[in-house]
Amino acid sequence: MITRRVxxxxxxxxxxxxxxxxxxxxxxxxxxxxxxxxxxxxxxAAPSAPAEGPPLAITDPWVKTTKxxxxxxFGTLVNNTDVEMVVVSGRSPLSPRIExxxxxxxxxKMVMRPKGGGFVIPARxxxxxxxxxxxxxxxxxxxxxxxxxxxxxxxxxxxxxxxEFTAVGKDFAGGKENYQPDAHTGKDHG
Ligand SMILES: [Cu+2]
Numbered sequence: 374m375i376t377r378r379v380x381x382x383x384x385x386x387x388x389x390x391x392x393x394x395x396x397x398x399x400x401x402x403x404x405x406x407x408x409x410x411x412x413x414x415x416x417x418a419a420p421s422a423p424a425e426g427p428p429l430a431i432t433d434p435w436v437k438t439t440k441x442x443x444x445x446x447f448g449t450l451v452n453n454t455d456v457e458m459v460v461v462s463g464r465s466p467l468s469p470r471i472e473x474x475x476x477x478x479x480x481x482k483m484v485m486r487p488k489g490g491g492f493v494i495p496a497r498x499x500x501x502x503x504x505x506x507x508x509x510x511x512x513x514x515x516x517x518x519x520x521x522x523x524x525x526x527x528x529x530x531x532x533x534x535x536x537e538f539t540a541v542g543k544d545f546a547g548g549k550e551n552y553q554p555d556a557h558t559g560k561d562h563g
Pocket of ligand 1: 485486
């Protein structure tokens, strides 16, 4: 008797699955997008990931060395999926206050400011964080970052997924790349 009750339910489930996948390309794509997103949790979830890598990764992450105060983190965000990803916030034990910044020209000077909408990584594309361009801004740093230091970061995507990585401390002479920490002076940064 129990099997008779269970069977129709199982059949319904199968029918439902068939119906969903028969809805056409668009619906199937959306289902694929939803399935792909939760996988974007962490690069450390890599062992079972396909050869192309995790859904979202960052290559060569590094943090500019500093005594204290402000610094920034860089690297190249790599989107291995068919859907756009948007990084909306970041956190790290190194700083109580992290913002996603861009560098723009303002009356002939390059200034930094929070990037509205966050960092967008196109489907199957990359988004480079580099001195003079978009960067992860760390403010209120109280611990010295020396060359080779290992700094943990967590970036959060629009959908709530996260990317965790460890960036390495590197010396960087800012001059020609227009990376100017003092560009923050007079802006909203504390
Ligand atoms: Cu900045």
